[in-house]
Amino acid sequence: MGEIxxxxxxxxxxxxxxxxxxxxxFSPLNQRRWYNFRTNRRGWWxxxxxxxxxxxxxxxxxIANDKPILVSYKGELLMPVLVDYPEEKFGGxxxxxxxxxxxxxxxxxxxxxxxxxxxxxxxRTVNNEIPEAAPSKPFWLYSKEERCQRYPQGVNDExxxxxxxxxxxxxxQARDVFARALYGFRISVLFGLILTAASAVxxxxxxxxxGYFGGWVDLLFQRFxxxxxxxxxxxxxxxxxxxxxxxxxxxxxxxLLFSWVAFVGVVRAEFLRARNFEYVNAAxxxxxxxxxxxxxxxxxxxxxxxxxxxxxxxxxxITTLTxxxxxxxxxPPGSPSLGELLAQGKNNLQxxxxxxxxxxxxxxxxxxxxxxxxxxRDAFDPRKAxx
Amino acid sequence: MSGQTSGVPLLSVRDLSVIFTxxxxxxxxxxxxxxxxxxxxxxxxxxxxxxxxSVSALSILKLLPYPSAAHPSGEILFNGDNxxxxxxxxxxxVRGNDIAMIFQEPMTSLNPLHTIxxxxxxxxKIHQGMGDKAARARTLELLNEVGIREPEKRLNAYPHQLxxxxxxxxxxxxxxxxxxxxxxxxxxxxxxxxxVQAQILQLLADLKTAQDMSMLFITHDLGIVRKIADRVCVMxxxxxxxxxxxxxxxxxxxxxxxxxxxxxxPKGEPPAANLAAPSVMEGRDVKVWFPIKKGFLRRxxxxxxxxxxxxxxxxAGQTLGVxxxxxxxxTTLGLALSRMISSKGDIRFxxxxxxxxxxxxxxxxxxxxxxxxxxxxxxxxPRMSIADIIAEGLQVHEPGLSxxxxxxxxxAALNEVNLDPETRFRYPHEFxxxxxxxxxxxxxxxxxxxxxxxxxxxxxxxxxxxAQVVDLLRALQKKxxxxxxxxxxxxxxxxxxxxxxxxxxxxxxxxYGPAAEIFARPxxxxxxxxxxxxxxxxxxxxxxVGQ
Numbered sequence: 020m021g022e023i024x025x026x027x028x029x030x031x032x033x034x035x036x037x038x039x040x041x042x043x044x045f046s047p048l049n050q051r052r053w054y055n056f057r058t059n060r061r062g063w064w065x066x067x068x069x070x071x072x073x074x075x076x077x078x079x080x081x082i083a084n085d086k087p088i089l090v091s092y093k094g095e096l097l098m099p100v101l102v103d104y105p106e107e108k109f110g111g112x113x114x115x116x117x118x119x120x121x122x123x124x125x126x127x128x129x130x131x132x133x134x135x136x137x138x139x140x141x142x143r144t145v146n147n148e149i150p151e152a153a154p155s156k157p158f159w160l161y162s163k164e165e166r167c168q169r170y171p172q173g174v175n176d177e178x179x180x181x182x183x184x185x186x187x188x189x190x191x192q193a194r195d196v197f198a199r200a201l202y203g204f205r206i207s208v209l210f211g212l213i214l215t216a217a218s219a220v221x222x223x224x225x226x227x228x229x230g231y232f233g234g235w236v237d238l239l240f241q242r243f244x245x246x247x248x249x250x251x252x253x254x255x256x257x258x259x260x261x262x263x264x265x266x267x268x269x270x271x272x273x274x275l276l277f278s279w280v281a282f283v284g285v286v287r288a289e290f291l292r293a294r295n296f297e298y299v300n301a302a303x304x305x306x307x308x309x310x311x312x313x314x315x316x317x318x319x320x321x322x323x324x325x326x327x328x329x330x331x332x333x334x335x336x337i338t339t340l341t342x343x344x345x346x347x348x349x350x351p352p353g354s355p356s357l358g359e360l361l362a363q364g365k366n367n368l369q370x371x372x373x374x375x376x377x378x379x380x381x382x383x384x385x386x387x388x389x390x391x392x393x394x395x396r397d398a399f400d401p402r403k404a405x406x
Numbered sequence: 407m408s409g410q411t412s413g414v415p416l417l418s419v420r421d422l423s424v425i426f427t428x429x430x431x432x433x434x435x436x437x438x439x440x441x442x443x444x445x446x447x448x449x450x451x452x453x454x455x456x457x458x459x460s461v462s463a464l465s466i467l468k469l470l471p472y473p474s475a476a477h478p479s480g481e482i483l484f485n486g487d488n489x490x491x492x493x494x495x496x497x498x499x500v501r502g503n504d505i506a507m508i509f510q511e512p513m514t515s516l517n518p519l520h521t522i523x524x525x526x527x528x529x530x531k532i533h534q535g536m537g538d539k540a541a542r543a544r545t546l547e548l549l550n551e552v553g554i555r556e557p558e559k560r561l562n563a564y565p566h567q568l569x570x571x572x573x574x575x576x577x578x579x580x581x582x583x584x585x586x587x588x589x590x591x592x593x594x595x596x597x598x599x600x601x602v603q604a605q606i607l608q609l610l611a612d613l614k615t616a617q618d619m620s621m622l623f624i625t626h627d628l629g630i631v632r633k634i635a636d637r638v639c640v641m642x643x644x645x646x647x648x649x650x651x652x653x654x655x656x657x658x659x660x661x662x663x664x665x666x667x668x669x670x671x672p673k674g675e676p677p678a679a680n681l682a683a684p685s686v687m688e689g690r691d692v693k694v695w696f697p698i699k700k701g702f703l704r705r706x707x708x709x710x711x712x713x714x715x716x717x718x719x720x721x722a723g724q725t726l727g728v729x730x731x732x733x734x735x736x737t738t739l740g741l742a743l744s745r746m747i748s749s750k751g752d753i754r755f756x757x758x759x760x761x762x763x764x765x766x767x768x769x770x771x772x773x774x775x776x777x778x779x780x781x782x783x784x785x786x787x788p789r790m791s792i793a794d795i796i797a798e799g800l801q802v803h804e805p806g807l808s809x810x811x812x813x814x815x816x817x818a819a820l821n822e823v824n825l826d827p828e829t830r831f832r833y834p835h836e837f838x839x840x841x842x843x844x845x846x847x848x849x850x851x852x853x854x855x856x857x858x859x860x861x862x863x864x865x866x867x868x869x870x871x872x873a874q875v876v877d878l879l880r881a882l883q884k885k886x887x888x889x890x891x892x893x894x895x896x897x898x899x900x901x902x903x904x905x906x907x908x909x910x911x912x913x914x915x916x917x918y919g920p921a922a923e924i925f926a927r928p929x930x931x932x933x934x935x936x937x938x939x940x941x942x943x944x945x946x947x948x949x950x951v952g953q
Contacts, residue, residue, distance in 0.1 A: 296784060298786055300785075301777065301786075301849070302787075304746060304777040305772055306773065316790075320789065
C-alpha cells in the first residue's frame with residue numbers, strides 16, 4: 020500500500036537539489052531569486068544600463084571637469100581633479116587655478132603636459148567662446164568655422180577641439196548642458212536612493228512594531244500618523260526654505276520626515292495579518308524571541324509589499340526633488356539639477372535641446388528604476404513561476 | 407439498486423475529458439471518464455484530492471472556469487439531452503432546478519448578509535415564480551423537512567447564527583427547493599464533526615428515498631461510501647479505474663488503487679499502557695476561562711469556560727487521545743498544557759511546576775515540549791526553505807552548533823520522517839500535504855523533545871496519507887519514548903494511536919480512562935453517540951449531541 024503513495028510523492032518532486040554550490044556565498048534561495056531576476060530580461064538589462072550610468076556619474080569629475088586629470092609641470096606630477104593647487108604654482112596669483120585660462124595652459128604646456136577629461140566643462144564652468152549668444156546650440160549644429168569663430172586663431176586654434184565643444188549645447192548662462200545633466204543625474208539618483216533607504220528603514224520598523232504588537236501601540240501610533248500626514252509637505256518646505264538655507268541634506272531631512280509614512284500602511288497590514296499565522300505560532304512554540312519572529316517570519320512577508328512600493332517611492336522622491344528645483348525651491352542656485360534644466364527649457368523655448376535633454380534624462384532614469392523594481396519584486400515572490 | 411436495469415439512465419457521462427490551460431501549459435484534469443446514474447440511484451465518486459472528482463462533478467453543470475477549462479471530448483446526457491452543447495442561458499434552467507448541488511464548505515456557500523428565509527425563498531421565487539406568502543410557507547416546509555428545529559424562529563437568522571451542521575441543512579433545503587431529479591453533493595460532510603456528519607448522511611438518505619431522487623456523492627471517505635452509495639466509481643489521476651456495486655467493490659476490489667484505498671485506514675495498535683512509566687506532563691484542575699467584559703469600565707460579567715477543570719496525566723512513551731466535537735475545548739487544553747495560553751490550575755512538566763513560568767522562563771523548556779499543528783499548509787513559513795524551518799529551533803536552543811553540524815541534524819531529522827534530505831532547500835509549497843506534515847513533525851523531532859502536542863495532525867490529509875503519518879508517529883514514539891497529547895475528532899486515528907482517551911464536551915471531561923476500555927465499553931451516552939457516528943456513521947437518537 021505504501022508503494023503507490025511513495026511513488027506519487029516521489030513524482031511530485033522532480034530532480035533533487037544539491038548542497039548549495041555557493042557562488043559568492045549565495046544561499047540556494049537567493050541564487051534562485053537571482054535566477055528569477057535574470058529571467059526578467061527587461062529588468063536585467065535595465066539594471067545593467069542603470070548601473071553603468073550610475074557608476075559613470077559617480078566618476079563625473081573624471082568625465083566632465085574644468086580641471087585636467089593629470090598634469091606634468093616642471094617634472095612634478097599633479098592631479099588637479101583631486102587636489103586644488105593655488106595659481107601661484109604656475110606663476111599666477113589667484114587662490115584657485117583656472118586651467119582653462121590660456122595663460123596658465125600655455126605655461127603648463129611650455130613646461131610639461133596635461134591630460135584633460137573628455138569634456139572640459141564642469142557643471143558650473145562658463146564657456147566664454149560660445150559661437151552665439153547663450154543658450155548656444157549643440158556643436159554638431161554648427162560648421163567648424165562657426166564653432167571656432169570666437170577662438171583667437173579661429174579654426175586653427177588648438178583649444179577649438181572636441182573637449183571644448185558643447186555636446187548638447189549650453190544653457191542660458193553658457194554652461195555645458197551635458198555636464199549639468201551628468202551631475203544632475205548623479206545628485207537626483209543619490210537623493211532618491213538615500214531618501215528611499217532611510218524612509219524604508221523607519222517606515223518598515225514603525226509598521227512592524229504597530230502590526231506585531233497591535234492594541235494600544237497600534238491605536239496611538241495610527242492616530243499620530245493621521246495627524247502627521249495631514250501636514251502639507253510643500254508648504255512646510257517653502258517655510259523652512261525661508262529660514263534655513265536650502266541644501267541637499269536639509270531637503271533630504273524634511274522630506275524624510277514625511278516620506279516614511281508611505282511604508283507604514285502596507286507593512287502594518289502584513290504584520291497584522293500574519294502575526295496569528297500558524298507558522299508564527301509554531302515559531303513561538305519553539306521559543307523563538309519576538310524580535311527574531313518579526314525579522315525572520317514576518318518581515319519577508321512584508322518585503323514583497325515593501326518592494327512593490329520601493330520603486331514608486333524612489334521615483335516619487337526623485338520627481339519631488341526635480342519639481343522643487345523646477346519651481347526654484349530646491350537645491351541652491353548654481354547646483355546641477357534636472358529640475359532647473361527643465362525650468363530653463365521652459366524659459367527658452369527657442370532652445371529645445373535644454374528641455375529635450377532634461378526630459379530624456381529624467382524619463383530614462385525613472386523608467387529604468389521602475390523596470391528594475393518590477394523585476395526585483397517578482398524575483399522575491401516564491402510562488403511566481405518562470406518558464 | 408434500482409440500478410442499471412431500468413432502461414435509460416437519468417444522467418450519462420460519456421467519454422468526458424477536461425483540460426485546464428494555464429499560461430500556455432495544458433493539464434489534463436479528467437481523462438475520458440464514463441459513468442451512468444439511474445433514477446433513484448446513489449453513485450459515489452471516490453478519490454484522493456487532486457484526482458479530478460470535483461472537476462468531473464462541476465463539469466456536469468458547466469460550472470468550471472471557462473475558457474481556461476475546456477472539454478476536448480465527451481458528452482453529458484441528462485434525460486438524453488447533451489448538457490455540454492447548451493449555452494449558459496439554457497443551463498440556468500437546469501441548474502438548481504433539475505440538478506442541484508451542495509458544496510463542501512457551508513460557511514462560505516451561504517451569503518452572510520442575507521437571512522435564511524431570503525436565501526431559500528429566492529430560489530423558489532426565481533424558478534417557480536412564487537409570491538412572498540407561498541414562498542414563505544414552502545421555506546418553512548423545507549426547513550422542517552431537513553430537520554431544522556423550530557424553523558419559525560430560524561427564518562430571520564443569519565448564517566453566522568447557525569452551527570455548521572445547521573448551515574449544511576439549510577444548503578440542502580435550498581438544493582431541494584425545486585425537487586431536483588439529481589443532487590450532486592461535493593464532500594458535503596468533510597467540514598463537519600463526526601456526529602453532525604452522521605446526522606447529515608442520515609438526512610440525505612431519508613430525503614433521497616422520500617423524493618425518489620438520484621444522487622452523485624463525491625467524497626474521499628470510504629466509510630461514507632459504504633454507508634450511502636449504491637454504486638462506486640473510483641477515480642485517480644483523472645481516470646475512473648474501477649466501477650461497480652458498492653458491496654462488490656468493498657468485498658472484491660479489482661484494481662490495485664482501489665485495494666490501496668481500502669487498505670489505507672489507520673491501523674495498528676497503540677503502545678501498551680504502562681503505569682510504571684514516569685509521568686511527563688500532568689495537569690490538575692486545569693481551567694481556561696475567557697472573560698466576557700461589558701460596560702464602560704470593562705467589568706468581567708461572565709466567563710467563557712473553554713476548559714473547565716480537567717485532570718490529565720501523560721506518561722513517557724504513551725499517548726493521551728483527546729476527542730470531542732469542535733468547540734469542546736480540546737485544542738485549548740493542549741495549548742494550556744504547553745503554556746501557550748494562560749490558565750489556572752497546576753501543570754507539572756517533568757516534575758517541575760510550570761504553571762507560573764513566564765514566557766522567558768518557558769523558553770529553555772520549549773525544546774522538550776513541542777507542538778505539531780493541524781494545518782500543514784499554514785504551519786510552515788512559505789518564505790523559508792525547509793532546511794531553515796527545521797533548523798530554526800536548533801538556532802534558539804543549541805546556538806553553539808556550527809552550520810555544518812546543524813545541517814547534519816536537519817538531514818538526520820528528515821531521514822527520520824522518511825523524506826529525501828536532498829529536497830531540504832526547497833520551499834514548502836513544492837511539497838504535498840502529507841510531506842508538509844512530515845516536515846512539521848521533523849521540526850519538532852529535531853530538538854529531541856519529551857512531550858509533543860499533536861493538534862489534529864491528520865485531519866487535513868487524505869486517508870491513505872493519514873495512515874502513513876500515524877505509522878510514522880507511532881514509530882517515532884517507540885524510538886524516542888515520546889509522550890504524545892493527541893488531539894483529534896477522528897476516533898479511528900485515536901484508536902490507532904492512543905492508549906488513554908479523554909472525551910471532552912463543553913470544556914469538561916465526559917469520560918477519561920484507558921482507550922481499550924472506553925472503545926469497548928463506553929459508559930456515557932455522549933461517548934456512545936460519538937462512537938456510533940465515527941465508526942458506523944449512525945446518528946444518535948434523542949438529541950444527545952447538538953445539531
